[in-house]
């Protein structure tokens with residue numbers, strides 16, 4: 001009798017399909033897509049694949065998208081010409097760099113920017129952190145004693161820069177010099193400017209009863225393209241980062257479309273240009289800021305069990321900054337699955353994935369992940385499908401589905417995130 005009863009009970013856990021998950025991931029992480037780099041034909045192919053899944057599922061394309069693709073423009077700028085004289089001294093281009101996103105910068109007035117000196121006896125990193133977060137043009141003069149630090153920074157900063165099409169005439173200059181004040185300056189620099197198209201993929205599952213309340217499940221599908229060759233391989237497949245999250249979003253859309261377990265409208269989103277600086281999510285967050293978007297469940301790297309918290313578990317970044325992470329943790333029996341607070345707060349993962357773009361508008365947006373601190377495949381060519389633990393990954397997606405249902409009920413409110421005070425960590 002009991003057995004008979006049990007077989008009549010619908011399973012509450014484990015509705016996802018291992019074969020769907022595998023099929024989607026095999027395609028998105030394939031060499032054919034050449035690392036899904038934003039702006040490449042293969043990134044667009046990836047986007048169209050996701051759009052086809054959304055269409056098959058029966059999701060709607062929102063008005064800001066065309067056939068599920070929300071297009072945005074990135075401006076890519078690369079410094080080509082730079083000349084600097086400082087206190088009548090010609091500075092060699094090797095000893096300075098200029099960062100700006102407009103076409104040209106021309107400066108001859110020292111009052112037009114803030115000056116920061118990193119002197120002989122200063123702590124480089126301490127001074128460097130002062131510069132972070134400055135919202136105006138500035139020049140940093142670095143004493144030659146810090147030459148190695150300066151060169152490393154220069155290496156890192158002189159890659160092409162991307163911005164979201166917004167016009168800004170701000171600039172920053174880093175100079176290796178013993179000067180400690182500016183009597184006169186002449187700076188002239190030119191950028192090569194190029195436009196790159198990005199595409200977020202968006203599918204909407206409207207609630208049965210009309211409501212303005214929205215929840216979002218998201219992940220980024222873009223990755224790094226090609227990297228330097230290691231053992232004959234140069235394609236950064238990004239199987240875990242973040243094809244795994246993208247596949248989860250598609251599979252969640254399939255279940256929700258079938259089960260209709262939400263009172264609120266659901267947006268399923270695959271972001272582009274995350275790796276270049278969270279640009280796809282920024283472009284969408286700007287569009288949605290006046291909508292009634294209550295929460296964002298972003299999924300970032302769930303393809304491998306975490307070294308520190310183990311199997312059948314995941315962690316949620318910024319756990320205590322809104323109410324839903326803990327609500328999710330409590331909505332699933334511990335013996336089935338555990339949601340933990342982020343074990344690596346020092347890495348600031350909360351502000352390093354697409355959820356951050358929504359946090360800026362106070363939205364309860366967090367990322368769910370199983371990424372391990374010492375993951376040696378992170379941003380390497382061997383982030384391949386062979387390393388994916390499909391059984392554990394399926395468990396994570398099942399848990400996200402089941403544990404997030406309570407958030408989608410009519411009476412649930414996750415609260416807002418106080419961006420200014422709470423995220424200063």
Ligand SMILES: [Zn+2]
Nearest residue numbers: 220241242300
């Ligand atoms: Zn990622």
